[in-house]
Amino acid sequence: GAVVSQHPSRVICKSGTSVKIECRSLDFQATTMFWYRQFPKKSLMLMATSNEGSKATYEQGVEKDKFLINHASLTLSTLTVTSAHPEDSSFYICSARGVGLQGAEAFFGQGTRLTVV
Amino acid sequence: DAKTTQPNSMESNEEEPVHLPCNHSTISGTDYIHWYRQLPSQGPEYVIHGLTSNVNNRMASLAIAEDRKSSTLILHRATLRDAAVYYCILRDNSGYALNFGKGTSLLVTP
Numbered sequence: 189g190a191v192v193s194q195h196p197s198r199v200i201c202k203s204g205t206s207v208k209i210e211c212r213s214l215d216f217q218a219t220t221m222f223w224y225r226q227f228p229k230k231s232l233m234l235m236a237t238s239n240e241g242s243k244a245t246y247e248q249g250v251e252k253d254k255f256l257i258n259h260a261s262l263t264l265s266t267l268t269v270t271s272a273h274p275e276d277s278s279f280y281i282c283s284a285r286g287v288g289l290q291g292a293e294a295f296f297g298q299g300t301r302l303t304v305v
Numbered sequence: 306d307a308k309t310t311q312p313n314s315m316e317s318n319e320e321e322p323v324h325l326p327c328n329h330s331t332i333s334g335t336d337y338i339h340w341y342r343q344l345p346s347q348g349p350e351y352v353i354h355g356l357t358s359n360v361n362n363r364m365a366s367l368a369i370a371e372d373r374k375s376s377t378l379i380l381h382r383a384t385l386r387d388a389a390v391y392y393c394i395l396r397d398n399s400g401y402a403l404n405f406g407k408g409t410s411l412l413v414t415p
Contacts, residue, residue, distance in 0.1 A: 194348075222402045232349070232405040281348045283402070294403055296348035
């Protein structure tokens with residue numbers, strides 16, 4: 189199946205700094221990427237949908253100025269957590285949907301565990 | 306999106322079959338039934354999906370009720386590596402994001 193790679197897999201940052209998480213589709217072109225957040229022992233919550241070359245669409249309650257999403261190419265989307273605070277500590281997961289991929293399955297990255305201290 | 310209901314947790318012995326149920330009484334005619342699983346500290350992975358007929362693949366089987374209001378994911382021989390949270394999700398083929406519920410946490414014991 190198609191491969192989606194996230195980097196870094198885990199990151200620790202100081203409160204007030206910004207962190208960038210990359211999501212790459214390695215063997216297909218991703219026209220749409222989805223960003224999720226998952227708190228401990230909770231389910232995945234959709235944060236935003238990004239389409240290549242256009243602005244991301246954010247879910248209700250997600251601050252677009254805090255969680256900056258850039259989808260500048262068909263193989264890369266980035267999520268930047270700006271001015272991070274301890275409550276932003278979470279597991280962030282991206283998912284990609286591509287052009288011409290067979291089947292209806294979605295492909296997910298391995299996730300990024302963010303800890304803000 | 307139509308809602309799904311799954312048990313919070315289930316337990317199985319290794320090498321025995323596991324039947325994970327999912328109720329979706331408000332499913333619409335265009336909704337596919339998808340199953341994903343999430344191993345600890347990893348992103349979800351696709352397991353199987355179907356519309357009306359039962360489906361088999363190398364990972365599992367999906368049994369869909371005739372009225373489509375419920376389905377069952379079948380793992381034929383559980384292994385320790387199958388311990389994960391299993392999500393039953395309804396989605397049409399529009400390509401919008403998957404909406405995850407709470408899923409079923411499967412514990413596999415040796």
